Amino acid sequence: MSTQPAALPVTHIRPGTRAVSFTLGEVWHARELLYFLVLRDIKVRYKQTVLGIGWSVLQPFLAMVVFTIFFGRLAKMPSDGVPYPVFSLAALVPWTYFAAAAANGSASLVGNQHLIAKVYFPRVLVPLAAVLMPALDMLISFGMLLVLMAWYHVMPSSAVMMLPFYAALGVLSAFAVTLWTSALSVRYRDARYVLPFVIQIWLFLTPVAYPASMVPERWRLVYALNPMATVVEGFRGALLGTPGAGSMTAVSVIVVAAALAAGAAYFHSVEGSIVDLA
Amino acid sequence: MADIAIRIRGLGKRYTIGAREEQYDLLRDKIAAAMSRPFRRLAPGGFAASTTIWALKEISHDIRRGEVVGVIGGNGAGKSTLLKILSRITQPTEGEAEIHGRVGSLLEVGTGFHPDLTGRENIFLNGAILGMRKAEIERKFDEIVRFAEIEQFIDTPVKHYSSGMYVRLGFAVAAQMEPEILIVDEVLAVGDVHFQRKCLGKLGDVARGGRTVLFVSHNMAAIQRLCSSAMLLQRGQLVRVGDVRSVVASYLAGEARGGYVAGARTGEPQILSADLEDEAGRPLEAPICTEPVVCRIRFTLPDRSPGTRIGIGVLSSDGVTVFTTNSQDAGVGCPSGPGEFDARVTIPAHTLLAGDFHVALCLWNAGALLDLQEPALSFSVDAGSSPLYHETGTRKGYVRVDCAWSVTPFVELPAGALR
Numbered sequence: 001m002s003t004q005p006a007a008l009p010v011t012h013i014r015p016g017t018r019a020v021s022f023t024l025g026e027v028w029h030a031r032e033l034l035y036f037l038v039l040r041d042i043k044v045r046y047k048q049t050v051l052g053i054g055w056s057v058l059q060p061f062l063a064m065v066v067f068t069i070f071f072g073r074l075a076k077m078p079s080d081g082v083p084y085p086v087f088s089l090a091a092l093v094p095w096t097y098f099a100a101a102a103a104n105g106s107a108s109l110v111g112n113q114h115l116i117a118k119v120y121f122p123r124v125l126v127p128l129a130a131v132l133m134p135a136l137d138m139l140i141s142f143g144m145l146l147v148l149m150a151w152y153h154v155m156p157s158s159a160v161m162m163l164p165f166y167a168a169l170g171v172l173s174a175f176a177v178t179l180w181t182s183a184l185s186v187r188y189r190d191a192r193y194v195l196p197f198v199i200q201i202w203l204f205l206t207p208v209a210y211p212a213s214m215v216p217e218r219w220r221l222v223y224a225l226n227p228m229a230t231v232v233e234g235f236r237g238a239l240l241g242t243p244g245a246g247s248m249t250a251v252s253v254i255v256v257a258a259a260l261a262a263g264a265a266y267f268h269s270v271e272g273s274i275v276d277l278a
Numbered sequence: 279m280a281d282i283a284i285r286i287r288g289l290g291k292r293y294t295i296g297a298r299e300e301q302y303d304l305l306r307d308k309i310a311a312a313m314s315r316p317f318r319r320l321a322p323g324g325f326a327a328s329t330t331i332w333a334l335k336e337i338s339h340d341i342r343r344g345e346v347v348g349v350i351g352g353n354g355a356g357k358s359t360l361l362k363i364l365s366r367i368t369q370p371t372e373g374e375a376e377i378h379g380r381v382g383s384l385l386e387v388g389t390g391f392h393p394d395l396t397g398r399e400n401i402f403l404n405g406a407i408l409g410m411r412k413a414e415i416e417r418k419f420d421e422i423v424r425f426a427e428i429e430q431f432i433d434t435p436v437k438h439y440s441s442g443m444y445v446r447l448g449f450a451v452a453a454q455m456e457p458e459i460l461i462v463d464e465v466l467a468v469g470d471v472h473f474q475r476k477c478l479g480k481l482g483d484v485a486r487g488g489r490t491v492l493f494v495s496h497n498m499a500a501i502q503r504l505c506s507s508a509m510l511l512q513r514g515q516l517v518r519v520g521d522v523r524s525v526v527a528s529y530l531a532g533e534a535r536g537g538y539v540a541g542a543r544t545g546e547p548q549i550l551s552a553d554l555e556d557e558a559g560r561p562l563e564a565p566i567c568t569e570p571v572v573c574r575i576r577f578t579l580p581d582r583s584p585g586t587r588i589g590i591g592v593l594s595s596d597g598v599t600v601f602t603t604n605s606q607d608a609g610v611g612c613p614s615g616p617g618e619f620d621a622r623v624t625i626p627a628h629t630l631l632a633g634d635f636h637v638a639l640c641l642w643n644a645g646a647l648l649d650l651q652e653p654a655l656s657f658s659v660d661a662g663s664s665p666l667y668h669e670t671g672t673r674k675g676y677v678r679v680d681c682a683w684s685v686t687p688f689v690e691l692p693a694g695a696l697r
Contacts, residue, residue: 013375036406118389120366
């Protein structure tokens with residue numbers, strides 16, 4: 001019998017998916033690595049770009065200007081009684097994050113192949129870090145949104161307490177998408193050509209340029225199958241006092257939870273063979 | 279039972295060659311394949327299955343706690359695959375392994391280094407990737423910097439580092455890992471001699487510290503210095519396990535007797551073939567002490583590469599490098615290419631003693647290794663009519679050195695005076 005005082009952890013290596021499974025415990029244990037991976041991506045981006053932090057503000061800002069001119073002024077799009085620039089920017093902040101996180105996350109496993117081939121760590125950290133990194137941009141562009149709100153004298157009500165919830169829902173939505181797309185794009189490299197197109201369509205399915213109140217009431221819950229619709233309307237409701245996501249929230253939460261569970265299961269089923277495919 | 283660190287049972291890994299070359303599938307092809315499936319049977323050769331190879335097959339072995347095991351074998355023997363499975367980077371196709379304790383694996387120096395980040399930033403990133411805690415890295419930071427000898431460049435992006443500095447920093451971080459089981463792939467093939475020695479020293483400390491170590495290297499001297507036992511892999515199978523000396527000896531003896539021929543052309547600078555011959559250029563069948571041994575090496579330089587050197591190392595049967603020599607030693611240098619060249623190196627008569635030898639071939643340029651084949655050739659030297667063996671029949675050592683001797687009277691005494 002063992003005379004070793006402390007029991008050593010025992011790892012079983014077997015064929016199939018159990019051997020390199022990720023567990024929440026393992027991810028928690030590797031949280032510092034997650035932090036360093038996010039930090040790496042942020043640092044590298046700011047070192048490699050001239051505008052650096054400017055990009056996170058410029059992108060939603062320019063989109064807001066274009067939307068305001070074409071949808072606000074020319075198309076006279078209703079905006080739930082809020083000045084159109086604030087109305088669209090409040091949606092563009094979470095949307096821009098989502099689009100960036102989905103793109104970044106999808107390319108993450110392929111982009112980190114050299115790492116995956118040389119050392120073991122819970123693979124799920126790679127898409128997770130890639131989804132968290134653009135959250136910094138969201139935070140910065142959120143500052144710009146506050147400035148614009150002050151400019152138009154739009155004051156948030158107590159509903160603002162729901163903002164972290166909708167922000168988290170946005171991050172989880174992006175993560176759910178990424179669990180699928182990152183794993184799929186290791187195996188099918190044309191996934192990367194499909195995704196930008198999907199994101200583009202998705203933008204029109206999301207009330208960024210228009211209010212969700214334009215969608216007929218009876219279709220609202222079907223509309224909420226797109227969780228980003230809830231996130232975007234939730235942002236507006238929390239900040240601008242518009243009707244908000246309301247009953248759409250429950251549907252979207254279920255959708256995101258289901259997509260996360262299914263995405264985790266799919267990721268889990270292929271992560272063992274990522275190295276051999278890459 | 280209590281002493282086992284790694285238990286390996288029937289481990290095997292199969293690769294599909296097709297998948298490796300293709301690397302990845304295209305959705306388009308998948309769809310096209312699905313559409314054409316009903317007609318597949320009709321097409322000639324439709325059943326051509328993709329070729330599979332077993333990179334590892336039926337490996338079973340127990341490694342005791344504190345054992346330092348060398349894993350040796352030729353290229354493609356499955357050494358790296360074994361380490362990758364035990365490090366959980368890839369999964370086995372069959373069999374299982376049980377690992378008792380935390381595993382630290384060092385399959386590459388500086389894994390995850392980002393060229394745009396500074397040395398300091400990369401230490402933390404790399405440390406975290408290797409499984410170290412932030413607090414642990416902070417505590418060992420100064421030692422890492424000192425070991426890597428990069429004090430003044432610590433805040434410089436590593437893309438400005440020389441390859442030597444890069445490797446030193448990578449190893450310095452890895453050297454701070456404190457797992458119960460350490461898995462190390464050929465990491466000493468890089469870096470300068472001084473640093474290699476330092477790394478070997480560090481690995482020796484780890485080994486003596488009671489840690490279990492699995493160590494892959496082509497450097498038989500390093501294997502013998504560090505390891506107590508060894509596993510010899512050949513084409514994916516475990517052909518010999520046991521005491522390091524005997525396993526190394528059987529590896530060297532089994533490798534490449536006769537001429538050396540490179541596997542496939544890589545398009546890079548490469549040693550193509552090597553043969554042993556006598557002075558007249560005939561294939562050398564039975565080398566003897568009293569005759570020269572000529573080694574003829576053909577190599578290719580696809581591009582112009584001035585400063586390229588070709589060299590050989592002569593190794594004894596137990597893996598000790600007896601001597602090395604290269605074209606520059608004789609002031610011959612090397613053509614700059616492009617082209618294919620023949621190098622002839624003559625080991626003079628009366629140099630090698632009787633025994634078994636191996637020849638390692640090496641092609642390099644300005645410190646960068648282009649090709650290394652170790653061992654590429656093996657041969658046995660017979661005493662022949664060498665006067666060295668007239669009296670005793672055997673002789674210790676590997677080579678004859680032409681030493682000057684004199685024996686003169688110190689005190690001369692009458693017979694029987696000292697009795």
